[in-house]
Amino acid sequence: MDNSRQLFQYILSGLSNGAIYALIGFGFAIIHNATGIINFAQGEFVMLGGMFTLFFVAFLNLPLIPAIILAILVSTIVGIVFERLAVRPLKNAKPLSIVIITIGASILIRGIAMLVWGKDTHAVPAFSGSNPLYIVGATIMPQHLWIFAIAVLIIIGNKIFFSYSIIGKAMRACAYNAQAASLVGIDVKTMVLFSFIISSAIGSLAGIIIAPLTMTSYDVGIMLGLKGFCAVIIGGMSSGLGTVLGGLLLGLLESLGAGYLSASYKDAIAFIILLLILFIRPEGLFKKKETERV
Amino acid sequence: MNLPQAKSEKGAAAVLRIKNITKIFGGLTALEDVSFEVKDGSITGVIGPNGAGKTTLFNIVTGLYSQTSGDVYLGDKNISFFAPETLAGMGIVRTFQNVELFSEMTVLENVMVGLHTKSKSGIISCAFKLPSQIKEEKYIKEKAMHWLEFTGLADHADIEAANLPFGKGRILEISRALAVEPQVILMDEPAAGLNSLETSQLAMLIKRIRQSGITIVLVEHDMELVMNVCDSIVVLNLGKKLAEGTPREIQENQEVIAAYLGEG
Amino acid sequence: MTKEKREIIIFSIFTLAVLIIPFFLRGSYYLNVLVFIGINTLLAVALNLLLGYAGQISLGHAAFFGLGAYISGVLTTRFGLDPWLVLVIAAAASGSLAFIIGFPILKLKGHYLAMATLGLGIIMYIIFNETVAVTGGPSGLSGIPNMHLGALIFDNDMNNYYLIWIITLIVMLLSINLSQSRIGRALRAIHNSEVAARVMGVNARILKVQIFTVSALISAVAGSLYAHTMTFISPASFGFNFSVELVTMVIIGGLGSIYGSFLGAAILTVLPEFLRVLQDFDIIVYGLLLIIMTMYLPGGLINGLQKIVEFAAGKVGKRGGSGA
Known part of the structure; x- marks a missing residue:
């Protein structure tokens, strides 16, 4: 393979991973802006998406589309239960307690997944086969196209939702000032619940579309979650363009670093970037004067 | 070590000087060009309607916020942008509106x-x-x-x-601040949430603290307390200094009355 | 009885119990478990200084444990250095790393600190795994020599028990002293309200870095002892799961209690022996414990025990006619 085609492959896989990181990052931002909590269990929703899809396809022999829809639904229900059992009772809890409880919840979800599905890594069938497409001399897996298409749809849908829908606007109001929002009649508790529903749905969908490329297992949530977190930190805790750019940047650096430097340190690249951003610019790379928080 | 000359000049020297402090949050000006002096051994009240910038001023003096411009002096020393822990070592300490025990x-x-x-x-x-x-x-x-x-x-x-009951919590905060053996204590609404008995005990305590040579700066809404204990009063309104003077002068100041009536 | 006297009596009883227990045990299995309780107690005490006293979470403490173990393992097997010298080097190196990384990392709070320390832990874990030429990679590093003291070689469970527990007891005593001093109070003050602590003159930034350094240093000592006791180490012992296990020990035992750390370490060392049927699923139990303890018993088990003892003592005291 010549150099430019190889470079193209790295860029392609970097961008598609990056799109996934951005979607996972959205989940962090939406919950953080509604509650002030960084949901440590965000990565577990990503894992659940992939695992449930596999479960419905392989064990219940459902066709792919219904399996995906069911997987998103079930993951979202887990998100709702999580909000009810672990987050809602936490009002006024100490910050350290909140951190520990979300960590506990993430371990618990991961442990139950291991109990139910075992420790093996599973392949998930690609949405439209795994015969590569040849475009201008380069090969593209059809799944890459799915990832880009779905990611773009979610990013646009997310923007429309928060900019134009009543619920989206109400959630933004809560993010700016929960007290003021409740004074004008917005039910803040419901908005928090909505934030968990949207986050777990987007997170699980991200897990579903990446699973055919990377395979899935009970413990993929840690790494994917942390990389999504890295994306949203670069993006300054927004579910907007900053996080998309953050995810793509991370995906590209990771992919190029793995390709040209060392494949075995691929994961370390993401965490070094994460630490550097947290140390040097914890407010994100693209912070403008008046930032959009939702 | 700390400014012997300031202490020796009886009552006249300023222990704390606020010079042209401006603080802008985003686009909002919380404090605009505020200046005043706090005389050594005095009790100085800082009053004003809600949102006047009183707590912001305290946060700047005690190093929790950085001012946009202007300076704070302790004696002759410019203490702008010093960290709270450094200021505590130099003898500036505070209590909190929401009781931080x-x-x-x-x-x-x-x-x-x-x-x-x-x-x-x-x-x-x-x-x-x-x-x-x-x-x-x-x-x-x-x-x-x-x-x-x-x-x-x-x-x-x-x-x-x-x-501890709430009122005692406020007193504990003051005790803790005294333990720093400060030159200046800034008290942020020490009477908020106290009943009238507790407030009058607080007034006694504040006077006893001053007798032991400590300068006190007081943000307070309880006007009776302020007029009772303060030697001089600074009035802030919408981030600007509106007036400064003795309790009597402030009570008779038309602008101050207008500001308070306007708010109420 | 003053508080200090009570502390001395409690520590003396604890020490005595630790020293005589081996004489009542048959079989090396139990001794072996007690050796691990000792190492885990060291680690839990170290983390508790940071998490329980200063209120700063670390989800990467297994990294410092691993660093201690690997420095000891590598320097003794490849360069033939003396285990004691290596223990000091390991502690110093781990402490230095913590000191350097401490300044930027401890500026972060809450979840950000948790994520950053987790990231640090994972980076170290990747290094343990990937620097195969030095660490032996995933298949581990074997042939690490035992500790020795002159002709006495710590190559059996009884000797190791006393080696590890004497060091653990010393660290516990020093930590108790520290916790009851102005430094301990300043740390708890930071935990309760960092703003108020700073206004009282506590240099929170420096103090947090200092305690992080001390904590990493003790963890590395534990790692070094672990390496010389096991004579074999592999990265799997120093991953994310073990970091979580350490946090669970501290929470279960009781944030801000040194004896609580022992209790938490003991429970989490023994629990997997009972949970053998569950194999690796003990992680579910840890997750549940973290949630339930934080929600319903934030003081940890040691606090529950204390309340029972105080309640009983209070009853006795009343019967005998209360003084004071």
Whole structure:
């Protein structure tokens, strides 16, 4: 393979991973802006998406589309239960307690997944086969196209939702000032619940579309979650363009670093970037004067 | 060590000088070109309607916020942008509007933390209980008890701070601040949430603190308390200094009256 | 009885119990478990200084444990250095790393600190795994020599028991001293209200870095002892799961209690022996414990025990006619 085609492959896989990181990052931002909590269990929703899809396809022999829809639904229900059992009772809890409880919840979800599905890594069938497409001399897996298409749809849908829908606007109001929002009649508790529903749905969908490329297992949530977190930190805790750019940047650096430097340190690249951003610019790379928080 | 000349000139010298302080949050101007002086050994009240910028001013003086422009002087020393812990070592300490106690520690331990700047044992001498540390620990404890006796909380020494009644919590915050042996104490609404008996006890305490040579700056909404204890008053309104003077002058100032009526 | 006297009596009883227990045990299995309880107690005490006292979470403490173990393992097997010298080097190196990284990392709070320390832990874990030429990679590093003291070689459970527990007891005593000093109070003050602590003159930034350094240093000592006791180490012992296990020990035992750390370490060392049927699923139990303890028993088990003892003592005291 010549150099430019190889470079193209790295860029392609970097961008598609990056799109996934951005979607996972959205989940962090939406919950953080509604509650002030960084949901440590965000990565577990990503894992659940992939695992449930596999479960419905392989064990219940459902066709792919219904399996995906069911997987998103079930993951979202887990998100709702999580909000009810672990987050809602936490009002006024100490910050350290909140951190520990979300960590506990993430371990618990991961442990139950291991109990139910075992420790093996599973392949998930690609949405439209795994015969590569040849475009201008380069090969593209059809799944890459799915990832880009779905990611773009979610990013646009997310923007429309928060900019134009009543619920989206109400959630933004809560993010700016929960007290003021409740004074004008917005039910803040419901908005928090909505934030968990949207986050777990987007997170699980991200897990579903990446699973055919990377395979899935009970413990993929840690790494994917942390990389999504890295994306949203670069993006300054927004579910907007900053996080998309953050995810793509991370995906590209990771992919190029793995390709040209060392494949075995691929994961370390993401965490070094994460630490550097947290140390040097914890407010994100693209912070403008008046930032959009939702 | 700290400004002997300021202390020796009886009453006349300014211990704390606020010069042209401006603070802008995003696009909002919280304080605009505020200047005043606090005389050594005085009780100075800072009053004004809600949103006047009083707490912001306290946060700047005690190093919790950075001002956009302007300077703060302690005696002749420019202390702008000093960290709160540095300022505590230099003798500036404060209490909080929302009572920031170390709630899981006992009353005595809270005050002992106030003696942090008066002691210096490090991790090693503390871990190995070196003789100097044992001696220092004894001193810290005695001194902390002294301050609890001064404020009348000695009976509650071993109670966890979270279990103190609210009014006593306010007094504990003051005791803890006294333990720093400050030149200046800034009290942020010390009477908020107190009943009238507690407020009058507070007024007595504030006067006793001043008698021991400590300068007090007071943000307060309780006008009776302010007029009763303060030597001079600074009025802020919408981030600007509206007036400055003795309690009597302030009470008769038409602009001040208008500002308060306008708000009410 | 003053508080200090009570502390001395409690520590003396604890020490005595630790020293005589081996004489009542048959079989090396139990001794072996007690050796691990000792190492885990060291680690839990170290983390508790940071998490329980200063209120700063670390989800990467297994990294410092691993660093201690690997420095000891590598320097003894490849360079033939003396285990004691290596223990000091390991502690110093781990402490230095913590000191350097401490300044930027401890500026972060709450979840950000948790994520950053987790990231640090994972980076170290990747290094343990990937620097195969040095660490032996995933298949581990074997042939690490035992500790020795002159002719006495710590190559059996009884000797190791006393080696590890004497060091653990010393660290516990020093930590108790520290916790009851101005430094301990300043740390708890930071935990309760960092703003108020700073206004009282506590240099929170420096103090947090100092305690992080001490904590990493003790963890590395534990790692070094672990390496010389096991004579074999592999990265799997120093991953994310073990970091979580350490946090669970501290929470279960009781934030801000040194004896609580022992209790938490003991429970989490023994629990997997009972949970053998569950194999690796003990992680579910840890997750549940973290949630339930934080929600319903934030003081940890040691606090529950204390309340029972105080309640009983209070009853006795009342019967005998209360003084004071």
